[in-house]
Amino acid sequence: MQTLVSLVSSQRTERDSAILPILHKALDGERLNFDEIVALLKSPDLLSMGMAANEIRFRIHPEPIVTYVVSRNINYTNVCVDYCSFCAFYRPPGHKEGYVLPLEVILQKVQEAVELGATQILMQGGLNPDLRLDWYCNTFAAIKERFPQIWLHCLSPAEILYIAELENMSVREVLLKLKEAGLGSIPGGGAEILSDRVRYIISRLKCSKDEWLMVMRTAHELGIRSSATMMFGHIEEPEDIAEHLISIRQLQDETGGFTAFIHWCFQPGNTPLGKRVKGHQAGGHPYLKLTAIARLALDNFPNIQASWVTQGLKVAQMALFFGANDFGDTVIEENVTRLAGAKYWATIDEMLRAIREAGFIPKKRNTLYELLE
Template sequence: MPQSIPERLCEDAAARLWEEADVFTLGRMADALRFRLHPVPVVTYIVDRNINYTNICACGCRFCAFFRAPGQPGGYVLTREELADKMRETVELGGYQILLQGGMNPDLDLPFYTGMLAFLKENFPGVAIHGFSPPEIVFLAKKEKNSIAAIIAELKAAGLDSIPGGGAEILVDAIRCVVSPNKCPAAQWLEVMEIAHGMGLRTTATMMFGMGETIAQRIEHLEKIRSLQDKTGGFTAFIPWTYQPANTNLPAPELSSWEYLRFLALSRLYLDNVPNIQASWVTQGPKIGQLALFFGANDFGSTMIEENVVAAAGVSFRLPEKELRRLVQGAGFTPVRRNMDYSPREMDG
């Protein structure tokens, strides 16, 4: 099995590499490409907080342990006061960005979203808002009987800074119709991202794997991300993580850390035009997150001041910034704070 960095992988070559290369071979190849793209031994991270403004969702995805159906006990929509409390705490802890996401709540209209953004920007102008996954935007566009472009333009004007890659799961409709049949199809997820990139919004791309898909379907997902990136250049990073089956309605064996690391490495090799690959210590734990830095990842993600969705599936890792920096340094890298666009950010004080 060759261990040199390949030319641009096609889908068939990627599948052969997956079948024939062991975890260490894939890791060495991905590590070499990582250092070709980022020669300086730096690992970036961001200090932010996940804020789920509502858990009420009409989508009913089988893999989600967090949502509550409309009318079901336990549903909530955060008040402005609750939002402000979370934002103040975030700033006090050194945070400068929030990941703002919720469910497909049929009771929330466009003025709710634009009003929430305006409120946050008015009261916390120094905090960037990375918010609203493509399925949320598609759902809102349908509810408002408006175009995706019009909705994104309204959200951007109200204060949205960038869009996360949530809701991608596997960008293959044969899988989506089984695990999330009420969520937007793959083509619409990609459409949202293409429109956002055209409006100057940067976004991330994600993937949740281990729900029964084939390796060919995983690679098809990578190909769709790479093709759109060739066209727009708007993705700043790719973040793959493994499905966490506890407390969900989609039974599946939990993937091993070795499979996570192998696919992380394959992602780095395939996505030659996406500059950054993020380690998922949130699902894998800090030590595997540290190992991921030798399998193609150059970013350690977020300190996760608050995280609810993965925690609802029974996985709850936390990393204060000091510990995150210690892990990065222990792996032989220099930790560097960054913004969403991966520009470096000075430490406070």
């Protein structure tokens, strides 16, 4: 019996339909291997991939529900010693524009977020040599003391590794201290592309692929959940993306600690890497393709998030038919991608309307993807 995917592709060229056996394999519940993921990434047959991913999405989440979380991203410092070529946010130590937010400012930002219905605070910043473990523990403890209902989704693996280096402590010891102070979960930032070939070119001072995975593995072993992310659309090849997807899939097999996969396109504005790739910015087609491929390849990930911040609400709506089941957060504040040229913004009402217009029911969730209403 012909499936919908094969019917859609019946009039396509032999080259375009070459991926159909791969899609049928995924639809039959079999795991895709490295070469098959690369073949999908190289294929122009976006529609067939999207339809297969959409079918699998509804097998995992049968109800026509799209989740979202009300959150605020507090970029507590822009001082950083990693000097990543894709970043327009960081300032080197001693720079006149460098800053560290005072605790009273951080608490005020949390207060504002709570008044808007936030359940989550995401804190990420630079690798600042002046901030030691005590600063993070005291900050987290102060937030939890005043706002015990707020979930702290904070610090990328790169930040945690840097704190461990400064303190001459193990990652496990640092995570235990942060968890005791109130850390709830870890965002997947700093993954970029989990290929050391790519990392050496775009962020050679940042943690390696294995170090990023090690921090996540350790966190999961301590009961600290996390997301997994990818920033693509710069100098990576399909093989690098496939390596990334298989790496996080393997770790998920080990720990089950990832809540979701979140991908976004490189924002080239005001960055050295943007000049190197001549201002290239991946658009809707590659974004939707990777959304579908992630849903097909990451068979052990429960959630795929649509990034409306970098792609806009219209492409994010389309992503809901290419495997995504979550609309991410309301992004009350975010400065990193904005400084690199991300221009999309939306109120909570606009975001909810976009979900409804696509034919889905918006449902508020918490950081662990538990429905709140």
